[in-house]
Structures are given as C-alpha cells and as structure tokens.
Amino acid sequence: MALCQHLSALETLVPAADYSCPECVAQGDTWVHLRVCQSCGHVGCCDQSKNKHATKHFQATSHPVIISAEPGEQWAWCYQDQAMAEY
Structure with a gap:
C-alpha cells in the first residue's frame, strides 16, 4: 500500500522541543501521550x-x-488522509 502524499513528503522529522502539552499545562490538566506536528513543531496531547x-x-x-x-x-x-506510517 502506497503512503499518502503527506507522509511520503516527510524527509526530516521534527522532534518535540519540550515533553509537555502547553495547552494542558495552561489549563492545569494532564495528558496521556504527546504528538508533534510535522509542519510547525506544535506539541499536543493525543486523542486518549x-x-x-x-x-x-x-x-x-x-x-x-x-x-x-x-x-x-x-x-x-x-x-487528512487517515493514513499511518512507521519510520
């Protein structure tokens, strides 16, 4: 199965700059797992x-x-494409 165009375009992965969800920290909440946006580096909490x-x-x-x-x-x-890839 071919990767979507967005996943195929990934060349360099953007790592998390900090291991926290800034929005959760500001709200005084906690998170389960963190995710990193590959367009801008935003760190946010997962859907769990x-x-x-x-x-x-x-x-x-x-x-x-x-x-x-x-x-x-x-x-x-x-x-966007509801697709996953391992790297």
Whole structure:
C-alpha cells in the first residue's frame, strides 16, 4: 500500500522541543501521550487525553501530519488522509 502524499513528503522529522502539552499545562490538566506536528513543531496531547490538543491543532491549522513524541514509538499519522506510517 502506497503512503499518502503527506507522509511520503516527510524527509526530516521534527522532534518535540519540550515533553509537555502547553495547552494542558495552561489549563492545569494532564495528558496521556504527546504528538508533534510535522509542519510547525506544535506539541499536543493525543486523542486518549481529555483535551485532544493535537487533533484540535490539526482542525485549526490543517497541518496534516503528526508523529508520536513517546519514547520507543516510531510512527507518523496523516489526519487528512487517515493514513499511518512507521519510520
């Protein structure tokens, strides 16, 4: 199965600059896992987290691809095409 155009275009992965969800920190909330936007480096919490800031970031910006910021996880997700890739 071929990757979507957004996942295929990834050349260099943008790592998390900080291991926290700034929106959750500002709200005094916690998160389950973190995701990193590959368009701008925004770090947001996953959909298992109460606030789902990574998905909200996609909805606000249309930045299509995130990667997991979790140690040992090596995958990328394209919101627009609902596609996943391991790297």
